[in-house]
Amino acid sequence: MDGEIKLMDLIDTVNGMNDVESVKSYCLSIISTLQKELQNRKSSLCDIRLLGDSHEKAIENNEILELKAKLDKYSTENTKLKEQLNTKQFSSQSVLGRYLIDKVRLLKVENEELSKALLENHIQPLFIELNKEKELNKLMEKRLKELHVLNVKLRKDNSYLSHKSSDSSDSNRKREESTRKSTRDRSSSYSRNNSRSKRSLSPKRRSSSTAKSSSPKRKERSSRPSPYSKPSDKQSSYRSNNSNDKSKSKHSKSHH
Numbered sequence: 001m002d003g004e005i006k007l008m009d010l011i012d013t014v015n016g017m018n019d020v021e022s023v024k025s026y027c028l029s030i031i032s033t034l035q036k037e038l039q040n041r042k043s044s045l046c047d048i049r050l051l052g053d054s055h056e057k058a059i060e061n062n063e064i065l066e067l068k069a070k071l072d073k074y075s076t077e078n079t080k081l082k083e084q085l086n087t088k089q090f091s092s093q094s095v096l097g098r099y100l101i102d103k104v105r106l107l108k109v110e111n112e113e114l115s116k117a118l119l120e121n122h123i124q125p126l127f128i129e130l131n132k133e134k135e136l137n138k139l140m141e142k143r144l145k146e147l148h149v150l151n152v153k154l155r156k157d158n159s160y161l162s163h164k165s166s167d168s169s170d171s172n173r174k175r176e177e178s179t180r181k182s183t184r185d186r187s188s189s190y191s192r193n194n195s196r197s198k199r200s201l202s203p204k205r206r207s208s209s210t211a212k213s214s215s216p217k218r219k220e221r222s223s224r225p226s227p228y229s230k231p232s233d234k235q236s237s238y239r240s241n242n243s244n245d246k247s248k249s250k251h252s253k254s255h256h
Helices: 002-016 020-089 092-214 216-223 233-255
Strands: none
Touching: 002 020
């Protein structure tokens, strides 16, 4: 009923206003007040929920703690009752068995402590060394792969160089063969020239032999060339050819 009365009041006030802008401002003010009330109620609701949750959690925690305390109490009572039963029912042999069982438990505890110490002192460093060795092994494998690739490259280079050297040796052989052929041709030409020169000189020698028969002593003296006399044209040409052939043969040897 209160809400309806308020609405009616609002409608009456709006009807009493003449300007549109005043109506707008009035409505906006009402909306803002309503929004503020809503936010306040929401915040109060959240606070109430948080308080309820914390209260419930506190109750649950208290219950858990109480139950734990009861459990500890009952477990201690149970162990005491068991010990009492053991002392009442066991004979001397059972006491010895009990002592042995306690001894075994102590040995178990000592064994666990020793195993922990062994792990910390000996086995852990061995594991560390093993991991290092594994890493080293991986590095060595990588290095091996790199070396394998390098080896393949070197083989390719070696094959290329061997092919090149074989080509160069073939070219050298061809050059040697060509030089040999040229020297042979020169020697053959030289021998031909020599034979021709001998043939051309043979009739003159015959004429000189007939002249020697007529006056042997004088013509022998005249035919002998003096060391200070000039050589003939044929002799000079023959000597020049011979010297040229010798120089060429020397040049070909030095080239080889």
